[in-house]
Amino acid sequence: xxxxxxxxxxxxxxxxxxxxxxxxxxxxxxxxxxxxxxxxxxxxxxxxxxxxxxxxxxxxxxxxxxxxxxxxxxxxxxxxxxxxxxxxxxxxxxxxxxxxxxxxxxxxxxxxxxxxxxxxxxxxxxxxxxxxxxxxxxxxxxxxxxxxxxxxxxxxxxxxxxxxxxxxxxxxxxxxxxxxxxxxxxxxxxxxxxxxxxxxxxxxxxxxxxxxxxxxxxxxxxxxxxxxxxxxxxxxxxxxxxxxxxxxxxxxxxxxxxxxxxxxxxxxxxxxxxxxxxxxxxxxxxxxxxxxxxxxxxxxxxxxxxxxxxxxxxxxxxxxxxxxxxxxxxxxxxxxxxxxxxxxxxxxxxxxxxxxxxxxxxxxxxxxxxxxxxxxxxxxxxxxxxxxxxxxxxxxxx
Numbered sequence: 001x002x003x004x005x006x007x008x009x010x011x012x013x014x015x016x017x018x019x020x021x022x023x024x025x026x027x028x029x030x031x032x033x034x035x036x037x038x039x040x041x042x043x044x045x046x047x048x049x050x051x052x053x054x055x056x057x058x059x060x061x062x063x064x065x066x067x068x069x070x071x072x073x074x075x076x077x078x079x080x081x082x083x084x085x086x087x088x089x090x091x092x093x094x095x096x097x098x099x100x101x102x103x104x105x106x107x108x109x110x111x112x113x114x115x116x117x118x119x120x121x122x123x124x125x126x127x128x129x130x131x132x133x134x135x136x137x138x139x140x141x142x143x144x145x146x147x148x149x150x151x152x153x154x155x156x157x158x159x160x161x162x163x164x165x166x167x168x169x170x171x172x173x174x175x176x177x178x179x180x181x182x183x184x185x186x187x188x189x190x191x192x193x194x195x196x197x198x199x200x201x202x203x204x205x206x207x208x209x210x211x212x213x214x215x216x217x218x219x220x221x222x223x224x225x226x227x228x229x230x231x232x233x234x235x236x237x238x239x240x241x242x243x244x245x246x247x248x249x250x251x252x253x254x255x256x257x258x259x260x261x262x263x264x265x266x267x268x269x270x271x272x273x274x275x276x277x278x279x280x281x282x283x284x285x286x287x288x289x290x291x292x293x294x295x296x297x298x299x300x301x302x303x304x305x306x307x308x309x310x311x312x313x314x315x316x317x318x319x320x321x322x323x324x325x326x327x328x329x330x331x332x333x334x335x336x337x338x339x340x341x342x343x344x345x346x347x348x349x350x351x352x353x354x355x356x357x358x359x360x361x362x363x364x365x366x367x368x369x370x371x372x373x374x375x376x377x378x379x380x381x382x383x384x385x386x387x388x389x390x391x392x393x394x395x396x397x398x
Contacts, residue, residue: 001020114221
């Protein structure tokens with residue numbers, strides 16, 4: 001806690017205060033935890049996620065000392081600070097009394113979103129759409145100041161590259177258009193819609209998520225670009241075959257590869273679900289795929305089949321409870337089981353107990369994306385994150 005006293009603007013100030021409060025909370029020193037977590041909110045520039053986290057745990061500490069009124073105030077503050085963040089959505093589910101995710105076995109039929117709702121929201125903070133705009137040229141091109149092409153011209157260039165089979169160059173062009181017009185909300189919105197119609201989720205999903213987070217109150221229709229029904233037929237089949245929601249599989253794909261079937265990283269993680277070689281070989285043995293090769297994971301049908309099988313194995317190991325099952329997918333079931341035991345099977349304590357920062361972020365994001373998928377497609381009325389681990393687990397294994 002001395003970090004924040006010596007330098008309140010230090011980039012570790014919020015995290016150090018949170019850790020001090022968390023240690024006090026686990027020792028039953030709830031008044032001390034309240035002091036530390038309140039100090040996070042008083043930092044010079046607390047991030048919205050830091051405020052949401054602090055308020056969520058202030059609610060928990062208040063509830064622990066029997067102060068229900070303060071707990072309710074803090075939960076509301078957590079939800080308001082960052083409604084699309086893990087802690088904001090956890091707070092929202094507790095305020096609404098939502099104990100479980102809805103049981104979803106099929107993806108909706110993809111239709112045109114209600115763009116009027118999105119444009120009403122956009123107009124509320126960006127003003128009316130200008131009759132004409134003067135966007136900046138895309139960085140990937142080489143126009144001069146006097147010959148700068150319009151976004152439509154640059155989009156046409158990207159479309160030509162895409163139709164010619166130069167997908168990487170096309171995606172570079174599309175990203176440049178979105179990046180270079182991020183200060184022209186109406187232009188960025190129009191380009192997001194046009195590019196998303198080309199089925200380029202690797203490009204449009206991150207940009208749309210950032211756009212939705214730029215101002216409060218983004219309608220769920222906009223989130224459908226950030227969380228598209230990519231590979232919907234394959235995702236639905238593999239999720240159904242393994243007994244869990246196809247939205248959960250898409251949330252995992254969103255985190256693992258941002259829908260890029262050719263994604264590779266880390267320890268030879270490959271494909272949409274980023275399965276590593278040793279795990280893939282074991283899955284192949286279990287599935288009886290005697291001719292399996294690691295390169296097969298670059299095919300979406302194989303990547304989704306293997307990822308769904310591995311996630312189902314982890315879900316079964318943890319009786320369908322999401323947080324440890326997702327951690328098991330990322331860090332291994334044995335490691336996740338140790339954290340789960342230490343946390344006493346409490347999902348919120350579990351997240352804070354994970355001492356691999358990469359796995360902690362991974363679990364948080366997959367859960368957030370799952371909740372946002374359900375909200376985007378009208379399965380929930382608000383972005384909520386219920387994680388009841390009582391007799392009814394939050395995911396049915398079928």
